[in-house]
Amino acid sequence: MQVAEYDTTPEVARKLGAFIERRREQIAQRWADAALFRTVFTVSRDEAVEAGKAVLDALAEVARTGRLEDVGAPGFTAVREQLGRMAAARARAGFNPSQIAGEVAGLREPAVALLRAESGDAADQHACVLALTVLMDTLRLVVMEATVSSGEELIGRQRQQLLEVATPVIKLWESIVAVPLIGTLDSARSQVVMESLLEAIVEQRARYAILDITGVPTVDSLVAQHLMKTVAAARLMGAECIVSGIRPAIAQTIVHLGIDLGTIITRAGLADALAYALTRQGIVVSPSPAVGASPR
Template identity: 50%
Template sequence: MALSSDQSSRFADLLKGHEDAIVAFWTDAVAASLRGRLSHAELHRQTSELQRGFQSAFGGGAQDVGDEAAAELRAQLSELSSARARQGFTATETAISVFTLKDAVLHVLDQGEGTDAAALREYVAFSAFVDRAGLFTFDSYARAREELIADQAEQLLELSTPVVKLWEGVVAVPLVGTLDSARAQVVMERLLETLVETGSPYAIIDITGVPAVDTQVAQHILKTVVAARLMGADCIISGIRPQIAQTIVALGIEFGDIATKSSLADALRHVLRLTGDKVAQKPLRREG
């Protein structure tokens, strides 16, 4: 049941004429549902802004939350949803913050001269409007949470694929966890970017922290090695444990002429030999 333009106007007058009473009741109702997890002052500010948003929407003749006259209200609801999502509130708690406006308006109506059939019909229409506003808030909350989760996943993906410069001419990529297509793409991009920035001719890809190597993981590693070779860098794969070696043989995966080592230490020694670096062979100086 949609509001008529006359009903919207009357509810705008109702919200304006009883602003303090509605905001006070609404704030207390929301505070009870959130169990003290937001300050009363902050909730009062939020409900005051929303009250003015609803009043503006009704004053502009909005009959539905999707109307142009309710654009400012939708922006406020979206902002509320995003804030509550970041603060860790649930979608239900967020929607209740909107739905309780109906209780506040009903409270004001009960304090009036009486409730007739026309007033009840108007309240039902108003209630439906608020329900749709609550559902819009719920939907906005869900989108905000999905965006937040996606951003966090992307940040974790970047943090889990570091490319470390060991010394001049040598970089390393220590991989930990499952290597899927998305992560493999990030590994390849970060490695190639680092090779370009440092001009390193050698890269160590350490898979000690990769729990299992299947055909897909092996293909990702091989593609990364080939891409690095196109950039003029040779790759050494370290962390080939006995179990992984057996799996690779059983799957018939061929690494060809790619250097493989059982540990990161072996890979480092191999690179030292290739570069002719004698750092590892210098004895420690004894003082005194």
């Protein structure tokens, strides 16, 4: 089986670029009806046409440079962001990368049809068709890169949002805030905890901040260091930090690791930490009488 060869001489590339510029309007009009453009630019058809023209301008510039297979060709720079937005919109609509690639590949046929309809030397026309095929394959790769990039950015934003939701700062009393931590702590989440707590200290003018780790399954040296840094940062903001909810297993781990928490105020549970903070503010906290007990 022989593989078809294409001519990438500057002359063929120049002719391809001239064709794209010459048929820019007609190709853009046909692209506006393609799924990739029609379903992304829903405000008006003219918007889809203009987007198609921008992509064609990029293809013409790439063709003029002769870098038909180079995804890093300068011509793609101007439309890479737009292509990324288009790919992201299709991904949000439920399309996977292979389906998006198929939609990009479908843009080749309208252009090829217009190219074949032109009169001229058959050999030159065939060379331009092959060159156009290569150029459209490169466009497909550019879109795939943009799809992956936009997908990674979306995942990153969602992860950040989940971290923020998973680390709420609660106002327990006047000038007292708390962060009930649940689940595993890593560097990224610990950073979010610190930032959220410091922001709450400023907004609430908090004098006491409680870090409750009752829901944290394990504590290693890294987690302990993050806790100590958070306590130190809170102190710099003028708030006294209290760590509550250290369970027996975690206490043993901290001792075995040789981590010194001597400078940190600790309490058995969140209620004890709140009682401590209230008492420090001069508020008397007394236990409720047992049910059925006679008042003295």
